[in-house]
Amino acid sequence: MTPAARVQAAIEVLDRIIFGDAAEKALTTWARGARYAGSKDRAAVRDHVFDVLRCWRSCAALGGGDDGRALMLGLLRAQGGDVSAMFSGEGHAPEPLADAELAAGEAPQGAAALDLPEWLWPLWHSSLGDHAEATALAQRARADVFLRVNLLAATMDEAATVLAEDGIVTEPHPLSPTAMRVVENARRVHQNRAYLDGLVELQDAASQALVDRLPMPEGGRVLDYCAGGGGKSLAMAALCCAQYFAHDIDVRRMKDLPDRAERAGARVQLLSPADLKAAGQFDLVLCDAPCSGSGSWRRAPEGKWLLSEERLHDLCDIQAQILDKAKDLVIDGGVLAYATCSVLSAENQDQSLKFVSENPDWQQLDQVQFLPEDGGDGFYCAVFKRI
Structure with a gap:
């Protein structure tokens, strides 16, 4: 595929996303119908699509519209690409730009220039203060591996x-x-x-740094309460000799964990919700709670545009419920760790303050907020001890 043909393919994928497909589904659908596309072509189209997803509002402003064609035009303008060469109409390239398209577009302003939803900017700024703009701009770029x-x-x-x-x-x-x-x-x-x-x-560097700060109980029992794929379970198991357990309300998320643990030389016992009731208590319980993902939008930029005020409120309720349930799984003198990949205070510091205020038999030992400017994703962790 020529560079221009890759642009046309990205336009088609973006239009599928606009009509409701998830990004991965839209890319898979395109790839199945484009058997001629090699691995480098598929990677290039994917890069175009995710570059737009990270910078949707600024691409729309620069391109003068919200369809796939305008968004790719905006992206090329932002990157300083040769627009006329890409929109040539030759071969499989996009059709040449009309006069109206050439005249359309303007520099993004305000929250659009930071590629944030308009409603989110006040909360973002109050959460991050002097770091607000730098963190927003960091989320517009690709994340390191x-x-x-x-x-x-x-x-x-x-x-x-x-x-x-x-x-x-x-x-x-x-x-x-x-x-x-x-x-x-x-x-x-x-x-x-x-x-x-x-x-x-x-595994992201900040996610690793979060695990490094946990007070691991040598020889004790450790529960990864919202384990998902189990990355933090394996990270903890590599640092400390203990008994490790992983639980998730959706056990399907943990389906690859046994193979990953065997490959890593670690032992992690999976617990379904029913198993958890009979599993007893633990020295350390880690709750990597569901969240907005606002610290990792470089990797999953769709979440930026799908998040709403109502959804954020629901997530905060879920986080509080998880903490309330998980605290009963900790032994006397044990530790509860609460983590999110969010940079929003409503999901982080506010939750910690609420938990301590409502549970006088717990004290907060530590908290840390990692931001993209530290090198990894945005992560938060608070550590509490049962008195």
């Missing part, structure tokens, strides 16, 4: 050497002693022996 070196299986140097066999260049990252940033050839990681043999896992 990070690996967590599994210390049960390899050292940092050993993992880097195996990755380098396939030209995957990495460098240590200061957020965590197990974190590596992939500098070159990130798309090869899944085929590399280091990944296949459990020497490394894909």
Whole structure:
């Protein structure tokens, strides 16, 4: 495919998204109908689509509209691309721009220039203060790819050497002693022996740093309460010798965890909601709660535009309910950790204050907020101890 043909394909995918398809579904549908597209073509189209999703409002302003064609026009203008060469009408390129399209478009202003929903900006600013604009702008760019070196299986140097066999260049990252940033050839990681043999896992650096701060109970019982795929379960298991359990209200989210744990040389027992009732109490319970995902919108930019005031309110209610249930799973003198990949105070500091105020038998030991400017995603964690 030519660069212009890739632009046309991205336009078609964006139009599917506008009509209601999720981004991944829209990309898959296009790929199935485009057997001629090679792996580099599919990657390029995906990059175009996600670049627009991160910067939807500014692309719409620069392109003068909200359909796929205008959004790609806005993206090319923002990137300083040769618009006339892309919209040539030759081969599989988009049709030439009409005079009205050439005249349309303007520089985005206010929240649009930061690519945030209008309703969210006041809350964003009150949550982040002097960091508000920098954090919003960081979410407009692609996220780095990070690996967590599994210390049960390899050292940092050993993992880097195996990755380098396939030209995957990495460098240590200061957020965590197990974190590596992939500098070159990130798309090869899944085929590399280091990944296949459990020497490394894909995990954001801030997520690793969050686990590093947890007071791990040597020889104790640890529960990953909202485990999902189990990345934090495996990260904890690599740092401390303990009994590890993973639970999720939707057990299907944990379906790959047994294989991942075996590959990593870790032991993690899965608990369904029914199993949890008979599992007793734990020394440490980690609740990586459902949230807006506002700290990781570089990776999942659709969430930025799907979030609403009502949905945020519902999420805060869910988070409070999770904390209320999880606290009963902690032994006397044990620890409850609450985490989100959000940068919004309503989901973070406000929840912590509410929990302590409503539960006088708990005290807060620690809290930390990571922002994209620290190098990884936005993450929050608060640690509480049962008195």
